[in-house]
Amino acid sequence: MLPTVDIFIPCFVDQLYPATALNMVKVLERVGVKVQYNPDQTCCGQPAYNAGYQSQSRAVAAKFLQDFAAPQASDDRPPRYVVSPSASCVGMVRNSYSSLFAGTAQQSACQTVQGRTHELTEFLVDVLGVTAIPGARLAGTYTYHDSCSALRECGIRAAPRQLLEGVAGLERIEMAETTTCCGFGGTFAVKFEAISVAMAQQKVEHALDTGADFIVSTDVSCLMHLEAYIKKEKLPLKCLHVADVLASGW
Known part of the structure; x- marks a missing residue:
């Protein structure tokens, strides 16, 4: 049941x-x-x-x-x-x-x-023991960002990667320092803007080094922060929440 x-x-x-x-x-x-x-x-x-x-x-x-x-x-x-x-x-x-x-x-x-x-x-x-979503399909390559909350507070690392592995047409390329903070941190981004932006820049540069089309994560707060830097610099990357990827193609 x-x-x-x-x-x-x-x-x-x-x-x-x-x-x-x-x-x-x-x-x-x-x-x-x-x-x-x-x-x-x-x-x-x-x-x-x-x-x-x-x-x-x-x-x-x-x-x-x-x-x-x-x-x-x-x-x-x-x-x-x-x-x-x-x-x-x-x-x-x-x-x-x-x-x-x-x-x-x-x-x-x-x-x-x-x-x-x-x-x-x-x-x-x-x-549930689900390892792949039937019909999920997205062409391209992605690199994965481990959010601090997912990794350090919830111990989540393998589950999103396992599900994304089952998306047809999608290939993962791990970036350097994937577990390093993106710099958002809620009010941290407001109180320490310069440091926050520099951390986003570092994360995005690591993602760009992989040649991936997408950055994927479990947290839209991280993705929003990274996406703002990407759009400002007009960089060839797109941010996607894992749910958006799993719902693609069907």
Whole structure:
């Protein structure tokens, strides 16, 4: 019995890359998952948390727990998960929520939601056992950017590469220092603009050295940052979220 998925669409995706959210739904439905969307959902609370406003972040996070509360799985009810196209937000829920709700009345609810929350590619590979999306096709070469949140907070490295390996016509060329930060870092890009831009430049130059057509990642925040530098410099690269790639060709 395949599970039901409650999708969480982060602020960046909702406001700037809505097509990525739709492509995630397309991919999930392709593998037979029932997708639910709660229109009351807002933010995971990460912007306030990273800026040091813990009480404000907790209020937003408490709403997240309420919005994604779900009944326990049983013999006649399939398991239910929270799936997001953002390792950054997933990392916030699975890690930072622990300190936000430690010793509170919501600690148990927090732990339940944490255990159900997954980034898209890890959910497909590690939970469902899906290694390729039927019909996915995209001609060209790509290099992969490991976002800090995916790699360091969620331990995600193999899953996106495995899924992308199953995309017909697409070839991966690993760039140098793929695990190095792109320089976005949320408010870091605002507070330390010059350093942030220099880090984006370094990442893009490594990507260009591969001769790849695309930079692919799990996080649109990183891709937005890199894409801004690419467009400003009029460079021959395109940024794609992994969901956009997996939804291509069918």
